[in-house]
Amino acid sequence: MATTARDRDIEYAAVPDIIECEELALVYYSDVPGTVPTAWNRATVAVAHDVGNRDPAPQWGLRLTLRDSLLQYGPWADAQRALLQDFFFPSAYRNQSKTERLIPGETRLHTEFRLDISFAGDTNFRLPTREPSKDWLHPRDTRSLPAYRGGAARPYGWLDLEMGTGSSLSVIVPMVVGETGYTTLVELAILNLNATTSVDYASMLVAPRCQFTGYMEMPRVWNAQRTWTYNVSLQEAEIFLLRDHITLVQDLINDWTAGPPPTMAHFIPIIYEYNIAIADVKLRLNVNEHNVINRNNDLDENGTTVIRTLLRGSYS
Numbered sequence: 001m002a003t004t005a006r007d008r009d010i011e012y013a014a015v016p017d018i019i020e021c022e023e024l025a026l027v028y029y030s031d032v033p034g035t036v037p038t039a040w041n042r043a044t045v046a047v048a049h050d051v052g053n054r055d056p057a058p059q060w061g062l063r064l065t066l067r068d069s070l071l072q073y074g075p076w077a078d079a080q081r082a083l084l085q086d087f088f089f090p091s092a093y094r095n096q097s098k099t100e101r102l103i104p105g106e107t108r109l110h111t112e113f114r115l116d117i118s119f120a121g122d123t124n125f126r127l128p129t130r131e132p133s134k135d136w137l138h139p140r141d142t143r144s145l146p147a148y149r150g151g152a153a154r155p156y157g158w159l160d161l162e163m164g165t166g167s168s169l170s171v172i173v174p175m176v177v178g179e180t181g182y183t184t185l186v187e188l189a190i191l192n193l194n195a196t197t198s199v200d201y202a203s204m205l206v207a208p209r210c211q212f213t214g215y216m217e218m219p220r221v222w223n224a225q226r227t228w229t230y231n232v233s234l235q236e237a238e239i240f241l242l243r244d245h246i247t248l249v250q251d252l253i254n255d256w257t258a259g260p261p262p263t264m265a266h267f268i269p270i271i272y273e274y275n276i277a278i279a280d281v282k283l284r285l286n287v288n289e290h291n292v293i294n295r296n297n298d299l300d301e302n303g304t305t306v307i308r309t310l311l312r313g314s315y316s
Contacts, residue, residue, distance in 0.1 A: 013130045013156035013255070014076045021069035022121070031058035033108040049111035049176050052102030060175075061114035068121035074128040074158075075255040093266060096220045099176040115171040125161040129252040157198045157248050164192030177220060186214040193237075199244045202297045207237035225269040233277045240284050240297040283307040 037054055049057070102108065138154050167190045174182035188211070195205040211233040217226040262268075284304045286293050295301060 011076045011130065012154040013074060013128045015072045015074065015126075015128045015156075017072060018077055019066070019069065019071055021066045023065075023067040024069075025063075025065040027063040028061075029063075030060045031110070033058040033110065036102045036104045036106050036108055038104045049174055049178070049182075051099050051109055051111060051176050053108045053111070054102075055108075057111040058108055059114075060110040060112070061116065064115075064117045066117065066119055066123065069119065069123050071123070071125045072128060073125070075130070075252070075258070076128070078256065079259075091222075091266075093222050095222055096177045096181065096218075098179060098220065109176060111174065111176050113173045113175060115169075115173075117169040119163055119167040119169075120165050123163040123167060125163065127159045127161075127252060129157050129159070129248075130255045131157040131248070131251045132254055133247050133251050155198075157251060159198075159248065159252065160196045161190065162192075162194040162196070163190050166191045181217060181219040181226075184214075184216040184218065186212075186216070188212040197245060197248055199242060199248055200293075200296055202295050203240060204242075204245055204297075205237060205239050207234055210234055210237075223268050225271065227271045227273055229273045229275065231275045231277070234281060235279045237278070237281045238284065239281065240286075242286070242293070242296050278309055281309045 036052060051057075099109070134157075168188075170185075170187045172185040174184070176182065190210040190212075191208070193205065193207045193210045194203055196202060197204050211231075213231045215229045217228065219226050284297075284306055286296055286302045287305050288303055293302060
């Protein structure tokens with residue numbers, strides 16, 4: 001049966017199951033704020049956002065621990081997240097006022113919300129994506145509905161990040177506005193990283209540790225230019241790179257950024273800055289005869305050219 005135009009527009013890489021795990025522990029905490037004291041010991045106070053709480057600010061956050069989990073989050077899931085976020089926390093498109101400094105007797109403020117996620121056991125973080133580069137293999141008039149809609153779905157591409165016990169994710173969102181605005185902090189620490197792809201189901205990147213840090217500025221002027229900085233640190237890694245891996249990453253980026261552009265009335269200029277620090281990284285490029293490759297990470301089967309960094313390097 002031929003599909004309709006509406007059915008053809010449905011995402012074949014739509015994966016509705018976001019989290020599957022053997023065990024989940026959740027702790028939500030929120031201090032009940034008191035009043036700002038009249039006297040306090042300045043030497044004992046060290047705060048990130050000083051708005052006059054005087055003592056350390058009331059704590060507010062969420063702690064999650066996932067054991068033996070499968071996380072599936074890609075462009076389709078992120079689009080649903082954006083819809084929910086716009087519904088519950090719609091953008092005001094207005095300038096923000098600086099948080100007034102508290103005076104003794106006023107109610108103290110929560111200065112930040114903190115989300116901490118710890119991963120135990122075997123964790124697999126999958127990024128499913130559409131592959132525009134393979135559209136020529138799947139004519140639009142013969143595409144099927146996604147599997148969760150009862151059809152036989154077109155296979156989607158994916159990038160898997162397998163993480164070891166001790167990996168963690170932290171997100172800190174300020175609840176107060178400073179002189180220049182505020183900055184959201186994201187920190188991801190991955191231990192025993194093993195990245196595989198739908199290209200050949202073999203390891204593309206192996207590293208004992210990978211550190212990711214993101215700083216997302218939010219100026220007080222709602223449409224002011226801002227810089228979002230992402231730092232990646234990679235040590236003692238081995239990369240088995242194929243041309244198809246680059247195509248898959250390009251497809252992932254194109255899928256994530258697909259959609260209509262914002263109107264000029266709601267446009268916000270953002271500069272994305274990426275800093276990559278590497279140390280003792282081996283980049284393996286296969287040089288097989290006639291470019292025939294079965295398993296790209298099999299060192300006995302393939303001829304390889306190795307590019308190695310011995311000293312620490314930084315790239316932006």
